[in-house]
Amino acid sequence: MKITQDIKESTIIMTLDGELDASSSVILDEELSDPEIMKYSKILVDCQNLNYISSAGLGVFISHLQRFEDAQIKLIFFNMQDKVRNVFEILGLDLLMTIVTNYEEAITIADE
Amino acid sequence: MLYKTNVKSLLVTAAIISWVLLLGNVLLMAESVRQPGAIKLALPYINNLLIIVFILSVFLFQRLSANNLKGIDFSSYLWNLFSKAAIAAYLSIALYFAYKLSTGYARLQSPLLLHLVYQVNFGLLVYFLAKSFYIWRQLLLYHKNKFLQVAWEWFELLLFSTLILTLLNFNYTNYIFLPLFGLFGCYILFLCTNLKWVAYLSFNKKSRSLVLLGAILVSCYIFTKFFQEFSDSQELVIDYSDVGFLMLAMMFVGCYTLAAFLVSLFSLPTSSVFEQKSEDLLNFQRLSQSIQQGQNESQVYNTLFESTIKASDATAAWFEMVRGNNTHVSHLLNINNEQIERIRHLLLAYNIQNIDYINNNLDRNTGFRDLALPWKSLIILPIKSKKHIFGTLYLLRDIEQGFDRETVNVLRTFTSQTILTIENLRLVAESLQNERYKEELKIATQVQESLIPKTFPTDSWFEIATHAVAAKEVGGDFYDFLQLSESRIAIIIGDVSGKGISAAFHMAQMKGIFHGLMQQDMPPSEFMKQANSALSRCLEKTSFITSSLYIIDYRMQGFMFARAGHCHTLYYNAMMEDVFYFQTDGLGLGIVRDKSYNNHVREMYYDYNPGDVMVIYTDGIVEARNAANDEYGEDRLKYMLTQTYHLEAEDIKCAIINDLEDFTGPDNLYDDQTLLVIKFKPVQPKA
Numbered sequence: 001m002k003i004t005q006d007i008k009e010s011t012i013i014m015t016l017d018g019e020l021d022a023s024s025s026v027i028l029d030e031e032l033s034d035p036e037i038m039k040y041s042k043i044l045v046d047c048q049n050l051n052y053i054s055s056a057g058l059g060v061f062i063s064h065l066q067r068f069e070d071a072q073i074k075l076i077f078f079n080m081q082d083k084v085r086n087v088f089e090i091l092g093l094d095l096l097m098t099i100v101t102n103y104e105e106a107i108t109i110a111d112e
Numbered sequence: 113m114l115y116k117t118n119v120k121s122l123l124v125t126a127a128i129i130s131w132v133l134l135l136g137n138v139l140l141m142a143e144s145v146r147q148p149g150a151i152k153l154a155l156p157y158i159n160n161l162l163i164i165v166f167i168l169s170v171f172l173f174q175r176l177s178a179n180n181l182k183g184i185d186f187s188s189y190l191w192n193l194f195s196k197a198a199i200a201a202y203l204s205i206a207l208y209f210a211y212k213l214s215t216g217y218a219r220l221q222s223p224l225l226l227h228l229v230y231q232v233n234f235g236l237l238v239y240f241l242a243k244s245f246y247i248w249r250q251l252l253l254y255h256k257n258k259f260l261q262v263a264w265e266w267f268e269l270l271l272f273s274t275l276i277l278t279l280l281n282f283n284y285t286n287y288i289f290l291p292l293f294g295l296f297g298c299y300i301l302f303l304c305t306n307l308k309w310v311a312y313l314s315f316n317k318k319s320r321s322l323v324l325l326g327a328i329l330v331s332c333y334i335f336t337k338f339f340q341e342f343s344d345s346q347e348l349v350i351d352y353s354d355v356g357f358l359m360l361a362m363m364f365v366g367c368y369t370l371a372a373f374l375v376s377l378f379s380l381p382t383s384s385v386f387e388q389k390s391e392d393l394l395n396f397q398r399l400s401q402s403i404q405q406g407q408n409e410s411q412v413y414n415t416l417f418e419s420t421i422k423a424s425d426a427t428a429a430w431f432e433m434v435r436g437n438n439t440h441v442s443h444l445l446n447i448n449n450e451q452i453e454r455i456r457h458l459l460l461a462y463n464i465q466n467i468d469y470i471n472n473n474l475d476r477n478t479g480f481r482d483l484a485l486p487w488k489s490l491i492i493l494p495i496k497s498k499k500h501i502f503g504t505l506y507l508l509r510d511i512e513q514g515f516d517r518e519t520v521n522v523l524r525t526f527t528s529q530t531i532l533t534i535e536n537l538r539l540v541a542e543s544l545q546n547e548r549y550k551e552e553l554k555i556a557t558q559v560q561e562s563l564i565p566k567t568f569p570t571d572s573w574f575e576i577a578t579h580a581v582a583a584k585e586v587g588g589d590f591y592d593f594l595q596l597s598e599s600r601i602a603i604i605i606g607d608v609s610g611k612g613i614s615a616a617f618h619m620a621q622m623k624g625i626f627h628g629l630m631q632q633d634m635p636p637s638e639f640m641k642q643a644n645s646a647l648s649r650c651l652e653k654t655s656f657i658t659s660s661l662y663i664i665d666y667r668m669q670g671f672m673f674a675r676a677g678h679c680h681t682l683y684y685n686a687m688m689e690d691v692f693y694f695q696t697d698g699l700g701l702g703i704v705r706d707k708s709y710n711n712h713v714r715e716m717y718y719d720y721n722p723g724d725v726m727v728i729y730t731d732g733i734v735e736a737r738n739a740a741n742d743e744y745g746e747d748r749l750k751y752m753l754t755q756t757y758h759l760e761a762e763d764i765k766c767a768i769i770n771d772l773e774d775f776t777g778p779d780n781l782y783d784d785q786t787l788l789v790i791k792f793k794p795v796q797p798k799a
Contacts, residue, residue: 022611029654055609059654062703083743090731091658091677092699092712 003031011042011110017049020057029060038071042110046103048079053087065096074098078106120176127169134162135231141349142223157281159350164275166235167357171242171272178246184254186309187317189247190324197243200236201331204338207232223347230342234352237335241361244328248368254309267303270296271364274357284356293360300364304371315383318376325373332366388423392522395419399529402537409534410442416495416505416530417443423522424515426507428487433503447508454483455506459492466494466504470520472513489514493527495534502534549612556616557582563590563616563623569601573666573795577765579787588615588657589730589784592623594630599667602630605678605788606659607730614655621650622657636661636674637715640701644676644713648705656702660728666795670719671726676701679731682749684757686723691754693746694718722794725757725764732783733768736776744775761791 001024002017020028037043061075068075076098080088088094100106137159211229215222253264277284284293313321343353352358395415402412417431430452431443441452458479459469469492474480480490487508495502505527509515515523560582568576580589588608595601604626608618625643634642639661647657658677665671673681677700680693699712720726727749736744749768756767765787772785 055607055656056654059609059656062656063653065703066705087731090679091656091703092697093703095697095699095712096704 001027003027005031007040010040011044011107012037012040013044013046015046015049019052019054020050021052021054022056025054025056025060028057029063032060032064038073040073042074042076043068044103044106044110045075045077046079047077047081047084050081050084053084058087058091058093061097062093074110076100076106076110078103116176120173123169123173123176127166127173130162130166130169131231131235134159134166135228137162138227138231138350139224142227145349146223160279160281163352163355164279167238167242167275167355168272170238171245174242174246178250184309184312186251186313187321187324189251190321190328193244193247194324194327197240198328198331200240201334204233204236205334208338226347227349230348230350230352233335233338237339237352237358240331240335241358241365244365244369245361248365251309251372252303252306252368256306260306263303267299270299271357271360274360278355278357283354284359289356293356296360297363300360300367303364304367307372307375310372310375310379311386313376313383314387315380318380318383322373322376322380325369325376328369329366329373332362332369336362336366392419392423392526395423396525396529399526399533402533407537409537412530412533412537413442413503416526417445420493420505420507420523420526421445423526424491424507424519425509426514427510428508429506431503431505434501439503442503451483451485452506455485455490458483464492466496466501468493468524470515472515475512486510488512491515491520491523493523495527495530497531497535500535502531552613556613559616560588560590560619563592563619565592568593569595571666573793574664575761575791575793577761577789579765579769579785581781582784583732583781588619589732589786590619590622591728591786591788592626594627596630596633596663600663600665602626603662603664603728603788603790604659605728605730605786606657607678607732607784607786608657609655614652618651618655618657621647622659626661635715636663636672637713640674640676640698640713641710644701644705644709647702651702656700658700658731662726662728664790668719669721670717672715672717674698674713674715676713677703679729679734680746682727682729682746682753683718684725684753685721686725686757687721691750691757693750720792722792723757724792725753725761726790726792727753727764727768728788728790730784730786732785733772733787735783736772736780736785737782738776738780744772748775761789764791765789 001020002015004015004017006013006015014031016028018024031037065075077088078100079102080099085094085099088097088099098109100109141159207229211225215225249264249268253260256264274284277289282289310318339353339358342348343351345351395418398415399412399419402415413431413433417429420426421429426445428446429443430441430445430447432439433442441449461479470490471477471480472489474485474488474490485508487510489509489512491507493505493507495505507515507523564580568578578591580591582589588610589606590608591603591605593601593603606619606622608615608622610618622643625646626639629639629642640659643659651657656677658679660673660675660678660681662671662673662681673694675681675694675696675698677698680695682691682693684691694716696716697712697714699709703709704712729749734744734746734749738744748771752768752771753764756764759767768787768789
């Protein structure tokens with residue numbers, strides 16, 4: 001699992017590369033727990049190279065969801081692979097989280 | 113059968129009797145010399161025989177006693193020899209002077225008294241020789257090899273064979289024997305070179321041994337002098353200096369004592385080096401044994417600190433331990449914190465606090481000179497492996513060139529041994545921890561197994577087949593049922609996120625919630641809402657549970673169900689001959705922890721027909737992967753049902769599981785797999 005951050009003004013673009021399982025979800029949790037991240041109003045998560053997400057990985061996003069919502073930080077996923085999106089949908093997370101097809105769409109929604 | 117103690121007492125008796133008889137015979141002889149008219153009762157050859165018996169019994173007795181001596185406390189051997197035998201020489205000289213004094217004062221010539229003194233001294237001499245002979249054997253054969261052992265046995269044999277000369281009354285000073293005795297002397301000299309034990313004496317023990325060896329040497333001298341004095345005396349009827357055996361034995365004892373004395377004396381200056389080496393070795397041993405002895409890291413550091421100071425003779429030292437990102441001084445010797453701080457500041461400026469560093473001329477370095485420290489040499493030894501830095505050791509000496517290459521090598525060996533020991537200690541601790549986790553997982557597996565029902569109710573209107581395997585790590589799959597009434601049954605399936613003990617614990621909670629809430633017989637959507645509310649209070653933030661609940665009503669020929677984030681239900685409708693997934697919405701439990709969850713759960717009612725098949729499963733089935741990392745997937749599962757729906761529930765299940773195993777290959781289980789196949793049957797009229 002590799003996580004890279006790209007910062008553009010008030011937007012932070014997080015690129016996930018690899019498989020998000022029980023062990024790598026710890027890294028993600030550290031990144032999302034960083035107090036610095038609360039400075040940005042938009043977090044865009046690029047899932048193009050995210051091949052797999054386990055329940056532990058989902059748990060990390062779920063645990064931070066409420067915190068971002070309270071701080072009015074928009075969390076937007078984009079470029080999600082079908083099988084990963086399926087996992088989000090089965091769990092019902094597609095109704096709670098913003099999942100869009102591509103970067104342009106993510107930017108548009110983030111700027112609304 | 114003669115026992116050793118019996119033999120010993122026999123020898124003592126033989127020695128005493130032979131000596132007394134010898135004394136009697138000698139006195140008789142002396143009497144017959146004084147009074148030429150007296151009857152010659154004494155026989156000369158008897159004397160020789162008695163001498164040999166006496167010598168042999170004393171030597172054999174000592175030979176047996178010496179075998180009991182063990183251990184490597186050589187100075188106690190020497191003390192034993194001195195206190196029990198060498199002192200005899202001083203006794204004998206005291207006795208002689210007492211005789212001289214008494215004859216001097218009383219002015220009386222008593223050949224009887226002289227013979228008595230001479231005889232007693234002979235007894236003491238033999239005892240001394242026997243004792244020292246066998247103690248020297250013990251020391252000489254220390255660290256022996258085969259050759260030395262054989263050489264000694266021959267020496268003993270040859271020496272004892274010289275007693276034959278005495279028995280036959282040969283004069284050993286005869287020119288025939290002289291070259292032989294010369295050769296024998298060389299043999300003795302060769303034996304005297306075996307002094308390995310001296311090397312094992314420490315400086316203190318060596319100086320004590322020198323005193324003892326000196327005293328023993330004096331004993332040898334006294335005895336030799338005494339018997340030489342009387343060798344050609346006209347007053348005596350017997351002359352023990354004629355006994356070649358005694359002369360040779362004395363030669364060996366004297367030579368060996370002298371050799372030991374000289375070697376001890378000359379090795380005295382080097383003994384501190386050997387002491388240091390053996391001390392270092394012992395400390396290495398202590399370091400490497402720390403693991404077996406169950407010591408902790410701080411004890412290892414104590415050993416390191418003490419041993420390196422001893423090995424380098426350092427006058428001041430300190431050790432900094434690294435814990436996480438902090439360092440703190442854990443050991444101090446002759447240095448205060450302020451001085452340490454100053455040295456560290458300087459080292460920080462040079463950037464050399466974490467590498468091997470030696471400065472043998474601190475005074476020539478301006479930085480150190482400005483600190484005005486009382487030391488002239490410094491060595492820094494970081495204790496670090498490739499992965500960790502454990503600490504840094506600083507040693508200081510008050511002389512220039514204080515750390516020579518030899519010392520530095522020893523110090524480095526100490527530090528590398530310490531690193532090894534610490535790493536091994538950590539590995540041992542880690543493996544213990546792993547053992548504990550394994551034990552924990554075992555418990556969790558047992559808990560999980562006990563939570564899953566082994567038997568389902570069998571009834572005429574439906575059949576059910578189940579399959580459940582847990583991956584190596586305990587996962588959180590579970591299913592359960594509850595008979596609500598005669599014609600209604602509730603079936604729940606779920607998956608708890610996370611693994612191990614916590615998953616097993618949440619499973620147990622979920623089972624409790626299921627049984628608790630369903631007692632009140634509520635619709636599935638209501639159950640999900642209440643379960644979510646209950647779990648919200650106890651589930652940790654990163655955990656959630658997916659679940660589906662089905663209530664099958666046989667009288668109504670239908671079922672109600674709700675899905676909370678769980679995998680879609682696969683269904684075969686016999687009437688339409690169609691296989692499809694129920695695509696319903698539903699959020700997992702514990703994801704939203706307030707009332708808004710109520711908007712995220714849907715309930716569905718479906719009328720079933722006889723022959724319909726319902727397949728319930730967990731994500732371990734559809735997310736199972738093959739070697740190429742492809743997922744089994746919903747489509748393949750659906751296809752399997754289209755091929756097998758006409759079979760019985762058990763056979764459908766087997767067909768799916770077999771296909772799944774064909775797909776993944778053997779031993780390729782990443783996640784728990786649970787599969788339930790329910791087939792509705794035409795209602796049978798009750799008998």
